[in-house]
Amino acid sequence: MQEVYKSDGLLFKSHCFTVPLNYNDSHQEKITVYAREVVKQDHEHNDLPWLVYLQGGPGFPSPRPTSNSGWLKQALTKYRVLLLDQRGTGKSSPISHQTLSDKTSEQQTEYLSYFRANNIVKDAEFIREALNIKQWAILGQSFGGFCALHYLSYYPESLTRAYLTGGIPPITGHADNVYRATYKRVLAKNNGFFSRFPNAQQQCVDIANFLLDNDVRLPNGQRFTVEQFQLWGINLGRGGGDLAMYYILDEAFIDVGGKPELSYSFLNQMLLEQSYQTNPIYAILHESIYCQHEASNWSAQRVRSEYPQFNYAKGEDFFFTGEMVYPWMFDQLHCLQPLKVAAELLAAKDDWSSLYDAQQLVNNTVPVVAAVYVDDMYVDYDLSCQTVAGLKHAKVWVTNEYEHNGLGVAGDVILSKLMTLADNL
Template identity: 35%
Template sequence: MASVVARLISQSKPYLVPGKLLVKELWFEVPLDHSKPKGQTIKLFARSAIRYEKPIVESSEVVQRPYLLFLQGGPGHGAPAPQDSTLSKHMLDRGYELLLLDQRGTGFSCPISAHTLARVGGAHEQADYLKLFRADTLVKDSEAVRRCLTEDFPPEKKKWTTFGQSFGGMMTLTYLSFAPEGLRECFITGGLGSLDKGPEEVYQVTYQRVMERNRAYYSKFPQDVKAVKDIAEKIRELGGEKGVPLPAGGLLTIKRFLMLGLHLGMDGGLDTVHNFIIRMKADLDNFGVFSHATLNALEQDGAWDTDPIYALLHEPCWCFGPGVAGRWAAERVGQGIQEYQWLKNDWPGPAALGDQPLFFSGEMIFTFHFETCSELIKLRETADILANYDEWPSLYNIEQLGKNEVPVYAASYNDMYVDAGLARITASRIKGIKVFETNVLFHSALRAKPDEVFRELLALRDDTID
């Protein structure tokens, strides 16, 4: 991959944060379109961190540590601050300098919103702009930043290590496909996405995982079978055809309520959903309506309005190359599943289910996201254009992955979002990969159970398998 070199605009003086971390803030400039290196540019923000040890005698010597780049999940979420990253605790003692880069469009790196997109132009201009925010371009940004930071490093330190969580793991596969020369080693957690299955095929599998988690939920909380349907009926009663108004301008409909199922694939996710049900039922029992606090919590849940890339580019993440379009695949596939008839506009309502539970959705994006979320409502036309676009650049080079020489260490989970069976197929196509596979950890294990994850990943790297 031919790569430009990012321009380092500024870097702060190092400062201490809790955890004995010495942090710097860095700003870079890269082309908006890497095929036009002299065209429009955008700014990227990153923080670097090293372990701080107060020396007996201060030294002026500049230490060039090998970099470890964290590739955040999403897409559309900014990187955590160093003191909030589990990598700071588990990887810095191994001599790395951690780089937490806000991917373009997220965090402080030229963030995407309805307001910032309006500056680009109309829906077609916005869609063309967003086509430059997928993993293929994010890898080019990363390579540009790497080449900038290591420009005066000795050859043995120019390559860097990457650590990809979820979407960051899929991005790692793109990196290994097109720019392996920049990589020393790669860690992947919950991110061995399919290399050649489009959104429709992926959702046919992941809906099965979501239904398994729904059954687990109602097995743990059988009383919620009735409570969830009662809440859904009350939403319809209070909101009519449009929905219950939410504090920031969104609308609470039955469909939006069932988006709470996104939590079901996370550690503790069953309890997170149940807590929402307790809260909503308590409001109805006490007042007959939902309180402002509850409506606010529902509206903020999922960060739909603050991280719009997640909804806009979620299905395009699975569009692995030319000829593949999402075309609202999650909605189409779901409408063909008995448990998800509520996705149809002529669904009669919860009463039609009888004794059967009302199932929550999972990590799927639907047209109703762009009818009920205040920020996304403004971007519906743009979303439709992206959903029907089928000229995406290739995300993976399967031939290159089959002759890969970069060490890759991965953790694959009991995962509602990235199916373990599909992950196993992907792993079989990457030469030299080592995989820790378990059915007792969930997608969020990097945050929820980091000690277990790092123990297994580092054993793959440091120990031998006989």
């Protein structure tokens, strides 16, 4: 039964679809894909064009709007919006250590191999046809932009426009190239953070040393390590993330019987920061978003050896890492441990299909407009520019005003700018 409700002048409708796990074998296993339609109440019966939102990640569901604000408010001035829970996320046959517990490691590996951008886009095409929509526009944020480039490569006839924010991937080359570039940007973000907050370096060193000397447990019972603490640096690539981190660091220790201890509130915050526990696709398939006919072989871990600054030892400066994922996470993080063998097998998988068609992108006729952030810690600016150079009929807005999460911080401004650029293409 379709769920319909209203809030803040908006009308929401739920849609559920049964789609093939493997589109090359549509008679076998099926999964559910969920999407939420949003339209202004006074536009409910208008014949509006559609806009599909492709979420970043991979492995995270589409937004759950609580108000008519941000980029959604801007989009709804022109479009009927479809918030797609990409397969494996939200209400779309979600993937977790729980839902995969009835499968062997080999079965997990096979199952998870169908959750990349190519099948996410095939799901979108299934939905478009099921809703009898001739064409629609797409808005891709971060990994959603990677999905958009796949869409432009293989189903351009289905698209009217493509809006991209912080999501122009390299369409050739090994994942190693990506991590060599992003490690450099992570180092720059670290230097900026410790320069802005002079006390933070000593605070981080104190925490790291305490973790080396003590068996510290997170609220879920998991031992908290220096490596896990370093993962928190993913926030350095988000607008306002550095200040939020400093406030938390500043209150990390409490006095217990005359001795310093890491506070429960700090440790609880560190657990909450480990979204890999609840959204394991991010950890398992993150490197595969760059793979075409080759294995990642734990690219971020291997390339990290070229940057010894990240291997903390007492007496040295402390550095956070970024969005990189590592094999040791499947030993240390409780909810990833049952998926370790599958993660290893997927890291060694070398027969991934192509994600992009470079010739099609050179001949592209779909209007594409993109916000490219110069200081993006997640998606390297130079690699994005290389892709844009081979993308016809595209216009790019280059800015250093926003970080990678610009769409979430100033979505109305950014999408308004992109919509205007598209109108003038």
